[in-house]
Structures are given as structure tokens and as C-alpha cells.
Amino acid sequence: MEGCSRAFVAAFGLLVLFLPLSQAWSEEGSSTSDELSNAPDPKQLIAAAIDLTRGTRSYAELSMVIHRPTWERRSSIVAWTRGREDALIRFVAPPRDAGNAMLKTDESMWTFAPQINRVVRLPYSMMSQGWAGSDFSYNDLSRTDQLLKDYDLALVLVSSRDNHQVYRIEATPRDDAAVVWGREDLLLRDDAVVLEHTFLDQALAPVKRLEARAVGTLGGRTFATRIRMTDLESNEHWTEVEYTRADFDVALDDALFTVFSLQSGRAP
Amino acid sequence: MTLAMGLLLRLGSRNLLRHRRRNALLLAAIAVGIASTVLSNALIRGYQYDMRDDAIDNLNGHLKVVAPGYLDDPSAARAFALTLTPESLLPSGAVTASATRIRVPAVVQSERETRGVELVGIDPADEEFLSFLGSVDIDGKGLAGASDGRLLLGRELAARLDTQLGRRVVVMALGADGRHRELGFRIVGVFDTPGRNQELAYAVTGRDALARQLGVAGVTEISFRLANENALDESRRLLVAALPALQVHDWKSLDPLAAGMFELADASLLIWLSIVLIALGFGLVNALATAVLERAREFGLLRALGMHPRHVLEQVLVESLLVTLAGVLVGTLAGCLFVLLLADGIDLGAWATGAELFGMRQVLVPRLLFGDLVLVLLASFVFASLGSLYPAWRAIATPPLVALQGSRT
Numbered sequence: 019m020e021g022c023s024r025a026f027v028a029a030f031g032l033l034v035l036f037l038p039l040s041q042a043w044s045e046e047g048s049s050t051s052d053e054l055s056n057a058p059d060p061k062q063l064i065a066a067a068i069d070l071t072r073g074t075r076s077y078a079e080l081s082m083v084i085h086r087p088t089w090e091r092r093s094s095i096v097a098w099t100r101g102r103e104d105a106l107i108r109f110v111a112p113p114r115d116a117g118n119a120m121l122k123t124d125e126s127m128w129t130f131a132p133q134i135n136r137v138v139r140l141p142y143s144m145m146s147q148g149w150a151g152s153d154f155s156y157n158d159l160s161r162t163d164q165l166l167k168d169y170d171l172a173l174v175l176v177s178s179r180d181n182h183q184v185y186r187i188e189a190t191p192r193d194d195a196a197v198v199w200g201r202e203d204l205l206l207r208d209d210a211v212v213l214e215h216t217f218l219d220q221a222l223a224p225v226k227r228l229e230a231r232a233v234g235t236l237g238g239r240t241f242a243t244r245i246r247m248t249d250l251e252s253n254e255h256w257t258e259v260e261y262t263r264a265d266f267d268v269a270l271d272d273a274l275f276t277v278f279s280l281q282s283g284r285a286p
Numbered sequence: 287m288t289l290a291m292g293l294l295l296r297l298g299s300r301n302l303l304r305h306r307r308r309n310a311l312l313l314a315a316i317a318v319g320i321a322s323t324v325l326s327n328a329l330i331r332g333y334q335y336d337m338r339d340d341a342i343d344n345l346n347g348h349l350k351v352v353a354p355g356y357l358d359d360p361s362a363a364r365a366f367a368l369t370l371t372p373e374s375l376l377p378s379g380a381v382t383a384s385a386t387r388i389r390v391p392a393v394v395q396s397e398r399e400t401r402g403v404e405l406v407g408i409d410p411a412d413e414e415f416l417s418f419l420g421s422v423d424i425d426g427k428g429l430a431g432a433s434d435g436r437l438l439l440g441r442e443l444a445a446r447l448d449t450q451l452g453r454r455v456v457v458m459a460l461g462a463d464g465r466h467r468e469l470g471f472r473i474v475g476v477f478d479t480p481g482r483n484q485e486l487a488y489a490v491t492g493r494d495a496l497a498r499q500l501g502v503a504g505v506t507e508i509s510f511r512l513a514n515e516n517a518l519d520e521s522r523r524l525l526v527a528a529l530p531a532l533q534v535h536d537w538k539s540l541d542p543l544a545a546g547m548f549e550l551a552d553a554s555l556l557i558w559l560s561i562v563l564i565a566l567g568f569g570l571v572n573a574l575a576t577a578v579l580e581r582a583r584e585f586g587l588l589r590a591l592g593m594h595p596r597h598v599l600e601q602v603l604v605e606s607l608l609v610t611l612a613g614v615l616v617g618t619l620a621g622c623l624f625v626l627l628l629a630d631g632i633d634l635g636a637w638a639t640g641a642e643l644f645g646m647r648q649v650l651v652p653r654l655l656f657g658d659l660v661l662v663l664l665a666s667f668v669f670a671s672l673g674s675l676y677p678a679w680r681a682i683a684t685p686p687l688v689a690l691q692g693s694r695t
Contacts, residue, residue: 125466168470194435196456196468198397219397220453251398 058208060171060187066210068102068163075100075270076237079263084153087254102163104275108283121280130280137281153226153247153257165202168195183208199225211241224250236264294597298604305577309609312573316566316613316666317620323562323662324621327555328652329632334551336647338537341544343418344484345387345406346537347509348518351525354533356506357540360404362390362462366532367504375528376521382513385412386505388496392459394439394489396447403443403489405459407496408432416511418479419490426451426475435495436474440485444476451476457489461500469499480649481642555658563665567673574606574677585681586689595682602681606674607667614666618659625652 076099084091094111105122109115117132127140165171168191175186187204191197200220205213215228226249230242249255273279302309342348353364365388372384385408392405409432414420429438437455439447449455450473457469471491479485493505512521518536525534538545578585585598631649634641638648 191454191470193454193472194470195454196470198395198454198456200397217397220449225397 057173057176057183057185060173060185061166063185063187063206063210064165064171064189064204067206067212068166074266075268077263077265077268077270078261081260081262083258083260085254085256085258098270098274100270100272100275106275106280117283119280119283121275121277123275128277128280130283132283135281137277153249153255164195164197165189168192168197169202179207184213226250231258232260234261236261237266239264239266291600294601294604295608297601298608301581301601301605302608308573308577312570312609313613313616315569315573316610316670317617319562319566319569320614320617320662320666321620321624323559324618324654324659325624325628325652326558327658327662328621328625328654329650330551330555330558331653331655331658332631332651333646334548335653336650337544337551338548340418340647341541342511342537344541345389345417345419345488345509346540347384347416348512348515348537349510349522349525350535350537350540351508351510351529351532352506352535354531356533357535360389360391360506361460361464362388362500362502362506363460363464365462365502365504365506368508370528372508372510376510376524380513380517380521381510383412383414383416383511385409385416385509386493386507387509388493388500388502388506390459390500390506392457392489394443394447395456395458396449396453399447401443401447401486403457404487405457405496406488406490407493408490409493410434416509418484419477423478424475425478426473428475429490429492432492432494434474434492435471435499436491437471438475438477438490439473440482440488441476441478442482442485443489444473446486449473459500462502467500480647483642559662559665563669566666567669570606570610570670570673571676574602574674575680578602578677578681581681582684582689586684586686589682589686590690598682599678602678603671603674606670606677610666610670610674614663614670618663622654622659625654628652 076097078097078099080095080097082093082095084093092112093109093115095107095109097105097107099105103122103124106119107121108119109117119130121128121130128137129140130137169189170192172188172190173185174188177184177186185206185208187206189202189204191199191201198220199217200222201218203214203216203218205215207213213230216224217226218224226247228245228247230244231246232242232244234241234243236243244258244260246256246258353366356364368386372386373381388407390405392403394401394403408419408429410419410429411431424438425441429436437457439449439455444450447455452473454470454472457471459467459469461467471489477485477490496502497504510521510525512518522534522536538548588598589595629651631651633649634646635648641648641650
């Protein structure tokens, strides 16, 4: 259950970065040295993508699908977020999971299981792990700022797509960085929308990829309403999150993001 | 009495030679029993002392100083500052090696896996004669010093993390302020130990570098290896007096499982020795009783000629002790020879997984203790003497006339 919740937080955090996309794209044309030299600083592009969600308070209704070669599991979720660090998430379906909830504030995370009426604080070591049933990890959400702090960013390709410039950025962690990846490749549009994010191991083999699958307008904003995290080392292993409703800049009581609120099950 | 004893010895040895086959079999049985006892004793001792040495080498030392509550909650917040050098806490010459360390639970993460470990900050120079880290085989480089902020991992841990030498891992641990930290480390060396437990248990880095990263002012433990283990209690008393605010533990309380197994090995040695000697005693009674019954007419004749019953009894005792002495000597020599032949150890590689569960090393080297040999020799004579009493008594229990007539009592 907590894994589901964490996966969702990760998905949700990244999802708000995935702004409007058209259908499947291809990298049209290749960059010239002029385009590369005139392109914006990759650091500014990443910073702009991060700033899109800073300070935002939102309410969302989502569905999540965890897909495996022999089974598939669907869940329905409601979520409230405050900025990039705080989130309260409740499962509403299937009935077996309904009521399970998760609260994340800054570095801490708690889960609540109504069957046993207990709140459990997750150890920090678990917060770094991917959940066995999902392809998202907590780090997918929380480490976005780290791209600016611990990585050397290089713009390697500029292409055009849907009246936007699309930049391919290679993010290489510095030697002393607390990062396990060998490199991360990002596709960003000129309006700071992340289209694709691939994680490569230290032998530079791709391990997992997050990509936008559909675009829609919800809550007055157009963004990727369906994103998929794919485990590139396993066949048919992916997790997809789709927004069915989203309201941004809503008024939320700060008391919502408390353990008491998690346990009480109240809605704002 | 002296003359009588000389006569008895002559008579006894001649009688033994008269029944060469029977006595050779008896001697062989005793020798095999004693040889197997000596060998099994040496193997159990080898296992026992390996286990003790491993417990001491496993970052424990003979004695360890920690803050109160650290063993129950080993966190960086329980670090303590040390104003004196560890060597100055005990009399000069009492300590072979000592080390200060920072040791906290942590989680190591690679691209694909996450494992729980103990993150240990050391000064590699201190560990040389103190712990397994001083003698471990390292693929790559060792740590350059206490301020080296790179990481050593065990080979098994590296394999399970699906990482390798030169790669980067993330280590998560709680700092002294209770906040969690994510630390990036480059793997500078991969170490091999005889078993997998230590390879899985530890991630090792420089002590001072770790102190900076976790915000620790001081260390979490001091380990001592003593020059003389018999001085353990005295050394502990001195440390308790010198560091009243801290706790002092010996290796037995730090590794109670190993300590329990160590004592169990002592008990199992005595049990094994008792079983072999009791079997030996019964075998001796059976063989001698049969021999005495076969020689009933001979004893009857000796007594009819005037030999005192006490001398008949002594003759039987001397014969049994002579054959026991020969058997014990041959058996002890054979056992020592086996131990010498196995001096390089028995490779348990084929059963490594099972052996490791019992705390055994891959190569079991027998260890022969002089005290054990003396015990085996003395106990053999005591059991042989007791076992000879009944046949000897049977030899004099039959009246001479009845014995000469060839009837049995």
C-alpha cells in the first residue's frame, strides 16, 4: 500500500512537469552548431521546469495502472499537494485498498491503514527504494532539485517539434554526488516542459524511462495527463498514471498535511 | 614389593606376548579409539578457536568501549569524545592494538539494488593487527588513511548490489543531529573474506571523513586487542575506572552466540571423550574377562603353587595396563600424526554454505592442545584401570582347586 502511495507521489510530482504534448513525436532535424550555441543554458531550462510546480497547491483525482506480463492492477486515488515536498494521498478503489493513505512532508513519510487503524512512519531507507509493485521510486519525485546541484548539464541536441524547440540535455552526476545513476538524459521543450527522462546506469545502459503518453487540459492547464514509467530491463513492466481531474492553486488548509489529518481521513 | 613388581612386569609382558593376536587386536582397538579422540579433539578445538578469533577479529577486539545505550541503538548521536589516546588507558605492553571507529547502521544503494549494512569509519593503520580489515584481501586499493572518503565494499555485497570497483553508490545514514543524510561514495576497493557474512555486513570508509559527513564530534567505539587474554578482566576493570561515563564490553558479551558456541565446544569435547573412554572401558573388560576365563587353570596353578591372590590380581592389572599403555601411546602418536598431516587444514569449500551457518571457516585447521593430550592420557588410564578390576577380581574369585579342575564358577 505504501508503495502504491509512494509511486503515486513520484508520478504526481513528475507529472506536473509534463506539460502539453502532441501525439507521438520524433526528433525532427538535427542541431547545428549555431543552434547549440544560441540555445539557452541547460541549467536555466531545468530550473524553469522545477519552478513550474514550486509553491503550487493542488487537488487531483487519478488512476494508476501497474502492468506486468501476467497481471495488471488498477487503483483510483485522490491527492492534495503543497509545493513539491508535501502530499496527502488516499486510495478510493479498489475496495480492498480504499482508505489506505499516505502523507509525505519534507523528508518524512507516514502511511495509514484503516484495517488496523494505525499510522506507521516509514524509515528513511525505505523511502529511497522503489516499490516492488510499481516502477516509480520516491527519488523520482524528491531529487529533481538535485539536477541543478549535483550534475553537470550539457545540451547535446536541438530539434523542433510542434512549434517548439526541443532540447536534449545530458545530466552527468559529479564525482562526489549522492547519485547512483551514470547519466540522465532529458528531453525538454523551450517552455521548460519535460518530455522524456531516461535513467542510465554507470555503464551508460538505460535502466528506466519516464515519458508522456497523452495530453489534455485539466484545471485550466494543459499538460501530460498520462505518463508512463517503464522498466527498460524487464519485459512488459510499466506503471502508468492518468489524471482524471486536477485543480491547481486551490485553497488548502495547512492542517491537511498533518499526521492527524492522515489518520482522521477527513477531506478539506 | 619392588621385586614383586619386576616379576609381575616380566610375567605380564610374557603373557601378553603369548597371546599376540588377541592382544594385538585389543591394542589396535585402544589405539584407534585414542587416535580418533585426539584427532576429533583437535578438530573441535580448531573450530572453537577459529570461532573465538573470528568473533574478536569481527571489529570487536577483546574489549570494546561504547557509550551507554549504543549497543541497543547504535546511532551517530551516541558518539563520544576521547581526550586520551586509547593506548594510554591501559598499562604499556598490555595492548597489542587498539582502534577508534565510527560505526552506524546505513543503507547502500546502487542503480538497481538497496542493502542494509553497517557503515564503519576506520583508520586503516589502526586495524592492521586488530581486526579482519587489517589482513583482508582487497581488489583495487585500500583506504589511504582516516580522511580517505572513498568506500570499501565486500565482494558479496558488491555482487548483490550489482555494482563493481570504481562505481559510485549512495549510502544513507542518520547524522549526529538525527537527520538523514545521503552520501555519495566511489568504490575504491572490494574486499574478500573467507566467509560471506563480513562481506555482506560492512561498508568501510575513512573515520575522519565519515565524522565530517555525519557531523560526528568523536567516535562511537574503541576496540582493544590484548597481549594476554588472561588479563581481560583486569583490563576491563582498568577501563571502567578510567572511563566511568562509558560502557566496557568483552568479546563474549558483544558476540554472545560465538561465546555460547565456544563454551558448548568445551562441553562437547568432554562428552565425546567420555563416550570413547566408556566404550574403551567396556571393550577392555570384555577382552580381559575372556582372557582371564581362558586362563583360569593357569591362575589356579599359580595360586596352588603359593602365589598370593593379591599378586594374581596385580598381574592381571599389570597386563591390562601394559596393553592400555601401548595402545594409548600408539593411538596418541597416530592422532598427533593425523593432526600433523592435516596441518594445512581441511577444505570445507564443498559445504561452505552449511559450514558458515555454524560459524566455521572454509578451511578447518586442527589445533592440538597439550592440556587436552594430558587429559586423554590420564582419563584413558583411569578408565583402563577401572575396567581391569572386574577381570582381575574374576581371576582370584575361583578357588584354585576348582580352577585346576577346569570348571567355572
